[in-house]
Amino acid sequence: MGIGGIGIGPLLVILLIVVLLFGTKKLKGMGSDLGGALKGFKKAIGEEEKPKETDVAEAVEQKEKDESKS
Secondary structure, three states, X not given: OOHHHOOHHHHHHHHHHHHHHHOHHHHHXXXXXXXXXXXXXXXXXXXXXXXXXXXXXXXXXXXXXXXXXX
């Protein structure tokens, strides 16, 4: 048994049909585009979790201004 109850034979037939329809160059381009999109998505998620250095610096400056006013 293969993926989801589909055997190896039908998977190979499906792969062959896809290659015949799109061609290897277009499949390679689609794969690289998908990889780039996933890489960008992971980078965006990682940036969201980490505070930016400028945000930290601005917070420190604001705290210093507030303390000097008191």
